Amino acid sequence: MTEDRERQSRREAVDPRSDRRRVLRWLWGVLGLAALSELVWVGTSFLRPRRRATDDAGALFVAGPIHDFEPGSVTAFPAGKFYLVRLDDGGFLALDRTCTHLGCTVPWRADKGRFACPCHASTFDITGDVLGPPAPRPLDRYLVRIENDVVKVDLGRRVRRTGFNPSQVVRS
């Protein structure tokens, strides 16, 4: 009699269909998921790129007085990692020197009158627009300001664009 009852209760204890078991297992699952998501959260937060102290500092780059730049010229500013372009009509444009394809530094080829990427042969015209593939979009630009005939470039914000249009050009 007692033996039977013992066997019975033992069977209940291991019966996976019993309600208590089901609740406990569900609880394990929920707790496990919670622990996992915390782990993922901590991990991804840890790996998130830090802000560099220099990111905001020196955002406004003073390029120089207007008359330093010939119309139809391209001047490299290695310190600011950009090119200052003065178009034939005297307008200014600041172009990022990074190829929009895979990030190589694009040199200005004065002899050919265009930017030519050494890595995958993308070419850009003087306004940064794509002449030849595989670059998918024009060179990024920075906002140019002219104050008291001095050209200043706002390096704080790199502007992506889909093409060149005259509104991007700044005139004195």
Next chain:
Amino acid sequence: MEDAPQRRRNLARQIWQSVFPRPIVARSDRERASLTRFTFLLHLRPVLLPARTLRWSHTFGLGGSSLVLVAVMAATGILTMLVYQPVPGVAFDSIVALQGQVAFGALVRAVHYWSANLLVVVVLLHLARVFLTGGYHGPRQFNWVIGSVLLLCVLANNFTGYLLPWDQLSYWAVTISTGMLEYVPWVGPLLQRVVRGGTEIGPETLINFYTVHTTIVPVLLIALMGFHFWRVRRAGGVVVPPARPADDDEGEKLHFLPHLLLREVAQTLVIVAIVVVLAAAFGAPLGDRANPGMSPNPAKAPWYFVGFQELLIHFHPLFAVVVIPMLAALGFVLLPYLTSDDEPSGAWFLSPTGRRTAGVAAVVALAVTPLLVVADEALGSGAAGWFTGGALPLAAIVAAVIGFAALVKARFGTTTNETVQAVVVLMAVAFAVLTLIGVWFRGEGMALTWPWNV
């Protein structure tokens, strides 16, 4: 032994016997078997193995050679870590110091460099061997998947190691490779910033790469290697080749000691000798200090990634970077599950028909790939958007490959396994040709040229 605890033994002998409790010189097969079973290092190896699997031309000992190279890399890598400093301004100088001031420093670095390159070659050959001898069918299916992850680990460590010298070559190769991440849909830009530790390559990138290179991947690699070897044992050793007509061994089994051990030791010595000779003769390259303002022309990826770089010239980046590699990797990992198990494995190229169709596939790939590259260069279709520059040509190529498979099946009456083999050989040879074109036929501005102009 138990009945004579008082017997005086001298201390040295006692210590020796505590380390090697059994006769170290086995005199009979029985002693050899027990030595293999009870000695820690030897028990990792099988006691008995089919005589036919010992044939060198069956495996070329490529798996074991990979292990040897990994061990060499670990040893030389740890030595290098004692000198190298993962900080941008200092990294390059510390490599120069390693080569100039540390005794044997240049040799250690060169051995590390050459075993890394050789490891890629050996691992790829090992992969080809396993595939072409049908060593990936059940029960070895999952070991193929583990092997694929191991390949990924090897490539990841080669790639992360590439940045560490901080010379022009490494800086720009890593700029380009991490630039590719931007084209991953949705998470690309975030992924890129996580890998670089910021928007540009800098100190954060270097420490990321250093940690991945020296800790994360090695730990993963060693753990997975153990898993890989264990699965080989579980599957009863390497796949057994069919008997040759000349053989009359009737599946004879030989003892690990000395038959396999001798071969393994010999192969180890040969591999180490090759690496040391290469290292002593050629050294490891070190370019100019990294200059973020000037990309070298041409800027090429490390040779094992040049095939992908070639894809970049012909396809829209989304396809060259994401779609095509993902499809290829998926198909590759699923290979054992796409073929059927019920054909005899173990023979090179499966059968005479398999050998012929694999040959046909290789010849077709050798002929067609350069034609496609030259034609695309002439058309300049890389310019086009994601549809005409990516989806359309990819669909055309997939259709052509399917057509090739159907043609082979119709012409040679191949089985499923033989057809799959022909298709894989076709694609592998095509990728090899792309790599060769990238290495030898791309000059300034990545324009096509002859090898002597590169």
